Amino acid sequence: MLDLLATGKIPPSLGAWPYIVLALYLTGLLGLGALSLLKGRRAVHAETDYYLAGRGQGVIVTSLTIMATYFSSFAILTFPGWMYEGGVAPMLYALNLPVAAAAIYLLGNRIRRIGRKRGYITPADMVTDYYGDSSTVRGLVALTGALYVIPYVVMQIKGGGLLADGLFREIEHLTVFGWRITMEDVGVAALSLVTMVYVIIGGMRSVAWTDVMQGIILLSAMVLSGVAVMYALEGPSGYFSRVSSELDGALLTVPDPGDANPHNVWKLLTFCAFASLASIIQPAQWMRFYAARDSSTLRRSAIAFSTILPVCFIFGVFLVGLGGRVLYEPQFIESKIHLTDGSKVDQVLIHVIQDYFPEMFGTIGIVLVALILVAVMAASMSTADSNLHALSA
Numbered sequence: 001m002l003d004l005l006a007t008g009k010i011p012p013s014l015g016a017w018p019y020i021v022l023a024l025y026l027t028g029l030l031g032l033g034a035l036s037l038l039k040g041r042r043a044v045h046a047e048t049d050y051y052l053a054g055r056g057q058g059v060i061v062t063s064l065t066i067m068a069t070y071f072s073s074f075a076i077l078t079f080p081g082w083m084y085e086g087g088v089a090p091m092l093y094a095l096n097l098p099v100a101a102a103a104i105y106l107l108g109n110r111i112r113r114i115g116r117k118r119g120y121i122t123p124a125d126m127v128t129d130y131y132g133d134s135s136t137v138r139g140l141v142a143l144t145g146a147l148y149v150i151p152y153v154v155m156q157i158k159g160g161g162l163l164a165d166g167l168f169r170e171i172e173h174l175t176v177f178g179w180r181i182t183m184e185d186v187g188v189a190a191l192s193l194v195t196m197v198y199v200i201i202g203g204m205r206s207v208a209w210t211d212v213m214q215g216i217i218l219l220s221a222m223v224l225s226g227v228a229v230m231y232a233l234e235g236p237s238g239y240f241s242r243v244s245s246e247l248d249g250a251l252l253t254v255p256d257p258g259d260a261n262p263h264n265v266w267k268l269l270t271f272c273a274f275a276s277l278a279s280i281i282q283p284a285q286w287m288r289f290y291a292a293r294d295s296s297t298l299r300r301s302a303i304a305f306s307t308i309l310p311v312c313f314i315f316g317v318f319l320v321g322l323g324g325r326v327l328y329e330p331q332f333i334e335s336k337i338h339l340t341d342g343s344k345v346d347q348v349l350i351h352v353i354q355d356y357f358p359e360m361f362g363t364i365g366i367v368l369v370a371l372i373l374v375a376v377m378a379a380s381m382s383t384a385d386s387n388l389h390a391l392s393a
Contacts, residue, residue, distance in 0.1 A: 017370035025374050026194055032209045036202025050203035051121050051389075052291040057208060062292045063301040065208040067309060068215035069284050069386040070100065072156060076221055076317055077376065081346035082263065083321020084330070085337050087251025089263035090321070094313045096276035101306030103280045108289040109298045115290040122390075123286045145283040149387040157195075161188035199389050204291055207389045219308065221372040222316035225349050228356045229323035239319070242326050251325070283390035317349060324348035327355075 040049050048054060057065070082090040111126070120126050124141040131137050161184040174181045198206045233239040244252070255264040279285070292298040328340045328351060337345055353372055357365035 015366070017366055018373055021367070021370040021374050026190075028213065029194055029198055029210050032213070033198025033202040033206045036198075036206035036209060040203060040205060048121065049205070052287065053203070053205040053208060055116060055291055056293050057288075057291045057297070058293055059297045059300045059304070061208050061212055062288065062297055063304040063308075064215035065211035065386070066104065066285060066288050066301060067305055068211035068218065069288065070279055070305075071218070071309070075313070076218065076225070076349055076372075077346045079313065080225075080317045080321040080324065080349045081344070083318050084324050084339075084345045084348045086263045087247070087253070087325075088322070089254045089268065091314065091318050092254065092263075092265075092268045093271060094310050094318075095268070096272040097309045097313070098306045099272055100276040100280050101302045103277055104289075104305060105299055105302035108280070108285075108302065109295050111286060112289040112292050112298050113295065120290060121287075123283050146391060148282055149284075149391045153387050153391075157188055157192055161185065161191065195388060204287070204389060207386055208288075208291070211386065217371065217374075219312050221353075222312040224316075224357075224368065225353055225372075226316035226319040228352050228360060229320045229327070231360055232327055232352065232356050233323055239323055243322050246326050247322070251322075282387075284386035287390055288386075320349050320352055324352055327352070 040046075079090065079093070082093075114120070115126065118125075118129065120129070123145065124138045127141050128134065128138050171183055173183070174186065198210060202209075230236060230239050233242055254268075257265045289298060292301065324339075328348065330337045330345075331340060331342070332338070333342060339345060339348060339351060343351070350373070353369050357369045359365070361368060
């Protein structure tokens with residue numbers, strides 16, 4: 001993601017739309033934060049309301065906030081890049097989604113139930129209640145959570161800075177009171193400030209509501225990019241005909257166990273078994289289990305997670321990876337695969353939407369391209385805000 005934003009330019013054909021969409025998007029986030037603040041003022045239990053939205057989140061909000069926290073811009077940039085480079089094998093990474101959903105259904109619901117019964121707010125509350133409420137145990141839990149959260153948040157905020165650098169590439173730097181400030185610095189500061197404001201004033205409710213907006217943008221971007229590559233290759237029949245005839249057979253098979261390919265079976269299954277479970281019990285997700293209204297809500301959210309996300313991956317970004325390999329003939333630069341114009345492979349989805357959305361949708365397509373470019377930042381923020389909120393607890 002960072003490479004894309006650092007090197008990507010906004011095409012002149014998009015005009016001012018990326019800036020307009022970005023301004024509306026950030027304004028919308030602050031507006032949701034303000035609404036959350038107003039609603040929270042009527043809460044009886046202020047701490048529970050701030051950190052867990054009063055334990056009253058419904059199925060739509062719970063589903064989308066879990067999904068938005070689970071995946072970042074990795075989903076719409078790195079995954080199609082892997083497919084472009086490695087063929088069908090990375091598609092098996094989608095197996096981590098039902099594994100994670102099963103963890104939500106089984107473990108998450110138990111966490112929610114005991115959390116409500118005993119009044120837990122943070123993961124440390126549950127752990128110390130079981131092992132003894134010592135400052136050492138609580139400190140270790142907090143330290144572990146911080147070690148998980150801080151690098152993740154820094155990486156996401158860095159992405160926002162690089163997006164600003166790409167959007168305002170014509171501005172080399174600003175000088176304020178003699179200090180030279182790059183647009184990347186401005187982006188990092190602006191993204192950090194906006195995120196902190198709506199997290200501080202609205203708490204979990206603000207984070208969850210913004211996750212709903214960000215999640216809808218991301219899921220739509222994933223599916224629409226798949227539609228675009230189908231359009232570019234003249235429909236499903238043309239897509240599969242050209243993929244099967246123009247791509248090397250090795251790209252259409254899964255490497256054997258022990259193969260040097262980074263996407264061989266054992267590596268794929270190890271990722272699905274461990275990374276999915278680790279992501280689900282991170283502090284931010286744990287607190288979302290506490291915040292669900294009831295068992296039915298969390299179970300329905302798990303089912304939505306296990307169906308909606310795989311569909312968006314398989315019929316969206318994965319199609320872009322293989323179709324992009326047909327549309328943009330790869331070239332090797334210093335023994336690494338790049339797109340035809342020398343761009344890194346994680347830019348393949350951006351190339352597809354920039355080239356074909358305006359042709360498919362006209363002016364609306366230009367707006368959609370701008371929206372998806374901003375969705376890259378949305379993916380970063382939906383992960384960063386959740387983890388910042390969890391860290392504050």
